[in-house]
Amino acid sequence: MLNTIYRLVKPRNFEIEFEEIDLNDDVVIVRPSFLSICNADQRYYQGKRAPEVLKKKLPMALIHEAVGEVVYDSREEFDVGQKVVMIPNTPFEKDSVIAENYLRSSKFRASGFDGFMQDNVAMRRDRLIELPDNIDLRVGAFIEIISVSYHTVQRFLKFSHRRKDSIAIWGDGNLAFLVSIILKHELPDVKLYIMGIHDDKMAGFVFAEDTFHVNEIPENMTFDHAFECVGGQGCEMADNQIIDYIRPEGSIALMGVSENRVPLNTRMVLEKGLKIFGSSRSGYEDFKNTVEFLSQNDKAAQLIANLIDSVIDVRSVEDMNRAFESDIKKAGGKTIMKWNV
Ligand SMILES: NC(=O)C1=CN([C@@H]2O[C@H](COP(=O)(O)OP(=O)(O)OC[C@H]3O[C@@H](n4cnc5c(N)ncnc54)[C@H](OP(=O)(O)O)[C@@H]3O)[C@@H](O)[C@H]2O)C=CC1
Ligand SMILES: O=C(CO)[C@H](O)[C@H](O)COP(=O)(O)O
């Protein structure tokens, strides 16, 4: 079967390429329906990664957040027409201790190999999860970032000490919002404090105890644990503010991606006995639990749907560029591509 792939060949330039899919392989073919743009895609699209990284990774199809419909299964285990979410992390070994998304041998779509900007995607059957009918496919499109938030909260629950009266979240964007919703679900009595820079975005965190502009955090502010959901240039300020304000022995989840090394006040990390842990991507179990969470928690799913900024009809390469350019200009939220190519 001849497949069409839309690869980024250089910043802001997609090119159409054709590749054969062997239908005799053990493969499930999925036709993407809704795709969602992540900041990681934008770093490739805008050429914000280091030149040597771009040279190594491009040409590559972008997008690691997507849902679709099964069009063919060599073993006929999935029904044709079945709606599925596609898992971008692809492990090649099992480890009884290390999660699949941290194994150095795993590959990740739209980072290590082609992402979902294709007419059809040849998927390994263990990288698909069936979607119940009650999940809005526009929200389904960004299950990946929800599952990353879910994964981090589970790691936090495992690593952190038992006093969890208050948690601060740095960042007022998509990731911060999703982490907050899952934290509130897991710890209904927790007081959540949002530390951001956009008042209009922070107003959307209706379940938070309070929100603060990062330049106006009260001196006596303190909390048990914290999550950093900022990334980029803001990381340094955010991480060091967290270290300043957090109570001793608290846990800090680092989630934002920075292109540069971030200098940290390690003296205070030592003095306070802090536990800093990184969290990146997610695996099969996180996706499965996230699908169940969305399907069983209507209110949370509705709040999450508020993150949808726009749904752009994509029928051509020009539309793909239009979607990425519109995503750059958005005030906040997620840009979804309705895949009609
Ligand atoms: N660990 C993982 O697996 C994942 C990591 N990420 C990463 O997480 C980061 C956040 O992603 P996402 O939420 O989608 O991005 P957003 O752009 O939606 O959110 C980040 C928000 O933080 C604001 N901000 C900037 N500086 C600060 C600061 N010093 N303190 C508090 N808030 C600040 C930004 O404002 P402004 O836009 O004005 O700068 C923006 O509103 C990115 O680096 C992304 O790549 C995303 C998905 C998964
Ligand atoms: O978005 C993400 C996961 O959802 C991560 O930011 C992404 O995996 C980082 O990948 P890369 O190294 O290619 O920037």
Ligand SMILES: [Zn+2]
């Ligand atoms: Zn992502």
